[in-house]
Structure formats: structure tokens, C-alpha cells
Amino acid sequence: MSITLGARSIARLAGVHPDLVCVVNRAAQMAVAEEDFSVLGLGLTTTT
Numbered sequence: 280m281s282i283t284l285g286a287r288s289i290a291r292l293a294g295v296h297p298d299l300v301c302v303v304n305r306a307a308q309m310a311v312a313e314e315d316f317s318v319l320g321l322g323l324t325t326t327t
Contacts, residue, residue, distance in 0.1 A: 281308040288318035
């Protein structure tokens, strides 16, 4: 049974590399409903 990411977690994924977003979404799919799962922050950086 998977869980759904909340609006705050989804918003925190804005600008994150698509591969990392896929990893987070897959982890949410694999989580069970009794587990707490949130995206806390990913420390976005820029390249120069």
C-alpha cells in the first residue's frame, strides 16, 4: 500500500532534478501507510 505526498512535500521538489523526484515518488509508493514520509528539503544548488 503506497502513500501520497502532501502539497508541501511536492512543492519542496520544485526545481529538483527529475531523477531525484522519481526516487522520492518511488519511495512513497513503497512506503506503508503507517510510516511517516515527507520531503524536508534537498538543499538546491546552482552550477556556475
